[in-house]
Amino acid sequence: MVHTKQPSTSARERLLAAAGELFYARGINATGIDAVVERAGVALATLYKHFGGKDRLVAAYLEERDDRWRADWEAAIAAATTRQQRVLAIFDALQRWWGTEGRYRGCAQVDAAVEITDADHPAMAAIIRHKTHLRQRLTELAREADAAEPEQAAADIVVIYEGTITALLLQTVPDPLQRARRLTTGLLPTDSR
Amino acid sequence: MVHTKQPSTSARERLLAAAGELFYARGINATGIDAVVERAGVALATLYKHFGGKDRLVAAYLEERDDRWRADWEAAIAAATTRQQRVLAIFDALQRWWGTEGRYRGCAQVDAAVEITDADHPAMAAIIRHKTHLRQRLTELAREADAAEPEQAAADIVVIYEGTITALLLQTVPDPLQRARRLTTGLLPTDSR
DNA sequence: CAACTAGTATAACGGTCGTTCTAGTAGAAC
DNA sequence: GTTCTACTAGAACGACCGTTATACTAGTTG
Numbered sequence: 001m002v003h004t005k006q007p008s009t010s011a012r013e014r015l016l017a018a019a020g021e022l023f024y025a026r027g028i029n030a031t032g033i034d035a036v037v038e039r040a041g042v043a044l045a046t047l048y049k050h051f052g053g054k055d056r057l058v059a060a061y062l063e064e065r066d067d068r069w070r071a072d073w074e075a076a077i078a079a080a081t082t083r084q085q086r087v088l089a090i091f092d093a094l095q096r097w098w099g100t101e102g103r104y105r106g107c108a109q110v111d112a113a114v115e116i117t118d119a120d121h122p123a124m125a126a127i128i129r130h131k132t133h134l135r136q137r138l139t140e141l142a143r144e145a146d147a148a149e150p151e152q153a154a155a156d157i158v159v160i161y162e163g164t165i166t167a168l169l170l171q172t173v174p175d176p177l178q179r180a181r182r183l184t185t186g187l188l189p190t191d192s193r
Numbered sequence: 194m195v196h197t198k199q200p201s202t203s204a205r206e207r208l209l210a211a212a213g214e215l216f217y218a219r220g221i222n223a224t225g226i227d228a229v230v231e232r233a234g235v236a237l238a239t240l241y242k243h244f245g246g247k248d249r250l251v252a253a254y255l256e257e258r259d260d261r262w263r264a265d266w267e268a269a270i271a272a273a274t275t276r277q278q279r280v281l282a283i284f285d286a287l288q289r290w291w292g293t294e295g296r297y298r299g300c301a302q303v304d305a306a307v308e309i310t311d312a313d314h315p316a317m318a319a320i321i322r323h324k325t326h327l328r329q330r331l332t333e334l335a336r337e338a339d340a341a342e343p344e345q346a347a348a349d350i351v352v353i354y355e356g357t358i359t360a361l362l363l364q365t366v367p368d369p370l371q372r373a374r375r376l377t378t379g380l381l382p383t384d385s386r
Numbered sequence: 387c388a389a390c391t392a393g394t395a396t397a398a399c400g401g402t403c404g405t406t407c408t409a410g411t412a413g414a415a416c
Numbered sequence: 417g418t419t420c421t422a423c424t425a426g427a428a429c430g431a432c433c434g435t436t437a438t439a440c441t442a443g444t445t446g
Binding site: 032033034044045048053054 | 402403404405406407
């Protein structure tokens with residue numbers, strides 16, 4: 001049989017897309033390399049050519065997701081009208097992801113941190129990178145919103161943010177996003193507009 | 194019921210102890226049944242005799258941990274001096290667990306919810322049971338502390354609590370426990386004692 | 387004594403895991 | 417026209433997975 005059709009997207013992109021769907025939906029450890037390859041419609045050797053192994057594919061999956069998250073978050077920040085709402089925009093972005101995912105499974109980086117126990121795993125760097133940026137960007141936003149202690153406010157918001165994600169995952173609490181916005185608002189000076 | 198309590202203490206208990214250590218430290222999916230059996234110093238058939246399979250062993254592991262958590266939490270509540278501090282006692286108990294675990298891996302029930310995707314898994318009931326009790330008990334404590342809306346306060350505290358656990362796991366934030374106590378205190382009326 | 391119980395040790399089952407290897411094809415570049 | 421690149425299909429690997437089965441031991445109990 002002749003297989004002349006050239007794929008519209010590159011093999012690497014389709015591998016990342018397949019890995020993104022399967023790792024997030026079924027978990028990293030429960031998802032075999034064969035399943036990723038099959039969903040991507042790609043040869044097994046191509047995966048090893050591009051990523052060298054499962055561990056590095058997992059790391060790439062987390063970084064790709066981080067990139068997308070940052071873009072969506074920044075979009076939500078840009079759409080906010082007040083400096084206070086720019087801080088709250090993280091929950092707008094979270095709400096969007098929560099509603100968009102086929103079945104919400106929480107933060108991919110946190111999930112990975114739960115599944116991976118080896119500290120030397122290449123995915124660890126991606127997890128730390130994601131959470132470090134989260135805190136730094138929130139600190140900037142809190143400072144712009146005239147928070148008395150921007151670093152402290154940002155750290156508090158991180159706690160609230162992580163709790164919101166878990167609450168959305170477990171469905172243990174009604175309206176966690178609304179709660180998070182209210183709790184966060186209490187940490188910021190009232191908007192001068 | 195003819196099946197009265199036999200003095201079969203060691204085998205079952207040692208299986209639960211081994212499962213508790215391995216599942217929590219290495220994750221559920223990454224821990225094989227053989228490793229549990231080996232650590233427990235027990236025959237493989239004994240595991241199947243008592244639990245019928247891995248899924249039910251996982252569920253038993255989560256329930257055993259929930260029992261221990263409740264006991265420690267209640268002890269922390271009993272040790273608190275004011276009604277406000279009785280609400281905050283959940284963070285005393287959390288701090289104790291965080292400091293006691295060899296290596297803290299977050300809430301076992303949340304970790305299990307991340308690893309398990311099948312909604313029919315017997316462990317799901319244990320997870321829901323744990324989180325439901327959490328909210329109900331917090332509601333009682335908030336009511337006793339004269340919170341204006343005990344259910345709402347308890348739900349807020351759950352969000353803060355879950356966020357604290359994730360923050361402790363990822364070490365992404367300084368002093369999450371202190372933060373949680375301060376945020377929670379803001380949700381309660383000042384103590385009249 | 388005989389039956390039952392709880393436990394032991396060991397082997398085998400079909401299946402999946404991540405990884406490596408061989409061999410081949412289509413198209414672009416030199 | 418040959419080489420190079422990106423990809424394909426498929427097989428094989430040793431290891432481990434959860435589960436089941438067989439056969440045996442020791443202590444209790446009727």
